[in-house]
Amino acid sequence: xxxxxxxxxxxxxETANTRKVLERVPExxxxxxxxPKSWDTATLASHIANIPGWVGETLDRDSIDxxxxxxxxxxxxxxxxKELLERFDKNISAARAALxxxxxxxxxxxxxxxxxxxxxxTMPKAAVIRxxxxxxxxxxxxxxxxxxxxxxxxxxxIYGPSADENPF
Numbered sequence: 001x002x003x004x005x006x007x008x009x010x011x012x013x014e015t016a017n018t019r020k021v022l023e024r025v026p027e028x029x030x031x032x033x034x035x036p037k038s039w040d041t042a043t044l045a046s047h048i049a050n051i052p053g054w055v056g057e058t059l060d061r062d063s064i065d066x067x068x069x070x071x072x073x074x075x076x077x078x079x080x081x082k083e084l085l086e087r088f089d090k091n092i093s094a095a096r097a098a099l100x101x102x103x104x105x106x107x108x109x110x111x112x113x114x115x116x117x118x119x120x121x122t123m124p125k126a127a128v129i130r131x132x133x134x135x136x137x138x139x140x141x142x143x144x145x146x147x148x149x150x151x152x153x154x155x156x157x158i159y160g161p162s163a164d165e166n167p168f
Contacts (some may be wrong), residue, residue: 021155023081
C-alpha cells in the first residue's frame with residue numbers, strides 16, 4: 001500500500017472541516033482575542049490557512065531551522081475572510097498535489113526540526129505530516145471554533161453535530 005493512499009482521504013476530510021470553520025471567521029472580529037496571552041482571530045486563522053503549506057516544505061526538504069535567518073518567514077496576517085479562504089485554498093491545492101505525487105520512499109525519509117542548528121526532533125516525513133501538519137491544524141481549528149462560540153457565531157458540525165448544526 002502507498003502511504004499517500006492512507007493520507008489523502010484523511011487530508012481531504014480534515015481540510016473540508018477546517019474550511020467550514022474558516023468560512024465563519026467574522027471580519028468584524030479579526031482583532032478579537034479571548035485572553036491577553038491568546039492570538040487574535042486574524043493571526044490564528046492565518047496560521048491555520050498557512051499550515052497546509054508545510055506539506056511541500058516537509059516533502060521537499062530534510063529539515064527546517066526555525067531560528068535561522070534563512071528559516072521560514074510567517075506570511076502576513078489576513079485582513080479579510082476572502083483573503084483567508086483564498087490563502088487556505090491555494091495552500092490546500094499545493095499540499096494535496098505534493099501528497100499525491102510522493103512515494104513511500106520519500107515519506108519514509110527522515111526530517112528534522114532545528115532550533116538555531118540544534119535538533120529538536122527527527123521523524124519520518126510521513127510522521128511529520130501527520131503530527132506537525134494534520135494534527136497541528138486540528139488543534140488550532142478547535143481553538144478557532146471556540147473563538148466562534150465565544151462570539152455567538154454558530155459552530156459548524158465537524159465530527160458530528162455541534163450545538164448549532166445537526167447534519168444527521
